[in-house]
Amino acid sequence: MALLDVQDLHIRLQTPRGPADAVRGLSFSLDKGDALGLIGESGCGKSLTVMALMGLLPESAQVRGSIRFEGQELVGMDEHQLCRLRGDRLAMIFQEPMTALNPVHTIGHQVAEPLRLHRGMGASAARSEAIALLDRVGIPNAAQRVDAYPHQFSGGQRQRITIAMALACNPDLLIADEPTTALDVTVQRQILDLINELVDERGMALMLISHDLGVIANNVDRMLVMYGGSVVESGPTEAVFARMAHPYTRGLFAARPRLGPRPPGPRPALATIAGTVPELVDLPAGCAFAGRCALSTAQCEQQRPVARQVGSPEAADELPPHLVSCWHSPELPAEAQA
Known part of the structure; x- marks a missing residue:
């Protein structure tokens, strides 16, 4: 049995222009020890997907499909039961640590809180464990700074504190929603290395959400490319x-x-994807990318493509097959661009 099994997940949001299908038929599974990446432009449904896993969607959102965590159905689960899972078996590192941390509580109080709620620790034991966690994620002089407030730390240090909070109860699934946004490149690398080291050390499953191809390429074993939900x-x-x-x-x-020396001559223009991301209420009935794709046909506009296998186990490149949802992909020439 998979640790996490998502089948045919649909999320509908209410907007001023009417209902919008923000996630459309998402399915995947995740085992303990796996690392899965979700990638796509802003608004493609990445963050909504993980908010659904955590039970943190807006009250007006309509969810159908199945989200099973170790066989237990999360869709429709009451808030009391979800609270027993969140921060314990399921944990999340949020995109912006300054909004994830409470400015009026010390960092020690916030890291210790899940230990007191889910592990029943007393104040002294939880404080000692919080100091150990802060030290483990690289906060200098953790024992002296445990009573400091979030604004007294740098952006990279605040992100390390949120990682300590997420890992406090040794969760089975860790969700990292763009954890390096707004951090400089050096700190980004440090944070990602820390997350991977802790995931390997504790044997948990990881879901990493990003819009950065390099981050996904270097940090996960499997990936989902999302567009239009x-x-x-x-x-x-x-x-x-x-x-x-x-x-x-x-x-x-x-x-x-592209980094590196530039060839002689005029500077080449950065390639772009034609058109703009459509509003969710304006998505076509068929392929969500149809309005921006040079290969689009009437079939693409009207019919959702089914996932098809690309490659085979016997392929010369020795790479395993993967899935693509496109009416044209098997015949798509290597030089074709969107």
């Missing part, structure tokens, strides 16, 4: 990056900045 490509990370069968995946890869 749907998964357009998924599979082992190495196989997806090697083949990139969906026009959207190729567009994301082509749009990344």
